[in-house]
Amino acid sequence: MDVDTKLLDGALPIVATLVLAVLIGVIIIRRRSGHRLPPTVKALPLIGGLLRFLKGPIVMIREEYPKLGSVFTLNLFHKKITFLIGPEVSAHFFKAPESDLSQQEVYQFNVPTFGPGVVFDVDYTVRQEQFRFFTEALRVNKLKGYVDQMVTEAEDYFSKWGDSGEVDLKYELEHLIILTASRCLLGREVRDKLFDDVSSLFHELDNGMLPISVIAPYLPIPAHRRRDQARKKLTAIFANIINSRRCAEVSENDMLQYFIESKYKNGRKTTDSEITGLLIAALFAGQHTSSITSTWTGAYLLQNKQYLSAVSEEQKRLMAKHGKKIDHDILSEMDTLYRCIKEALRLHPPLIMLLRHSHSDFSVQTRDGKEYDIPKGHIVATSPAFANRLPHIFKNPDSYDPDRFAVGREEDKAAGAFSYISFGGGRHGCLGEPFAYLQIKAIWSHLLRNFELELVSPFPETDWNAMVVGVKGKVMVRYKRRELSAN
Incomplete structure (x- = not known):
């Protein structure tokens, strides 16, 4: 014992x-x-916030932001999505290296569309080199050549309009944008000889990207089977074009040509499959966003006579200075039109959600000093559609006011970086932003110089059900050709 x-x-x-x-x-x-974990959105057991998410992420954010603040987590089955809303908490989202916050896991659903060996089907080092190809293809010296093609496409397209009539502006701009993209990105062979075939195949690719595709991109449904067939046919078409170009003595001025001539750091040339995939990615990144933004720009201008007069007067000043000519440098002088496009994008960014996968723990601090820890393994999200309308950043945020970006106000800069995120920002900012602005300016400068326009249908609503959120229904516009044509 x-x-x-x-x-x-x-x-x-x-x-x-x-x-x-x-x-x-x-x-x-x-x-x-x-x-210090973020507050969690109340949801059903097991399925979590799936029903609320499917109802619409923006609706959910609007409901939870006033209650939970700028940082909160939504449970979706076994996944946790943590939202960072506003520049005070989203800096890490935009600035973190790929080793901490990556795109690859959350955007895997793009792989069947873009194809093997490109963008989200390769590791980060290869993807960075491929993004370098995009960057080089969109340098100013390249953009200047693209502008000439944009202007020519706009002139040819609108020359087919009569002296007066009514059109669905949304339909017209969608078709003009794909024509312009074909010329500048896919090449003259597609634009001049194969446009209808290639356009219909891209349409099948587009229709094969459904909400279910995000969760199950390889599900054997008819839309996915048509997508895969279209991808194979596009590969065959571009293989022939690429082979012809490799044998040609004359170099073309388009993105296709640059991808053909691009090399990786180890000296390896791009393959036919890679070139096709990069072109598909480029077209998907720009086609919808540019046509949607062009349409919203027009709808707001025609609804707000003050700004319609301002952009029209700007065109008159530029014509008095430069004559009828439009080139890259003249488009760059269109500051008023630029602000009008930028404001339309603030109110209606086509990409309403940006996502990353967290590979390490990190912390954020809110405006009111609260600190939260976001654990490794969370999906991290931010929303341009919601963040672009925060009232502590933008005065009367739901109002169309392009002058908020004018010198002296510059509301998008007052709260620091990442206050305006229509094109993303930081490490993964949109590479095509300069191209998009030039394209939309080229179209609208031609319309403003050559036509009197009037919105005759109700102001359009937002189509929240689309994968890339755009304009719902038709945007009917009455036009009358000006007697003294600017061109």
């Missing part, structure tokens, strides 16, 4: 120390995580 008692007396301090250590550890963990 004495021996047992002595052993027990000796063990008690050890046990007490271990228990105390465990309790301290639990307290520390709770302080580090449980007490």
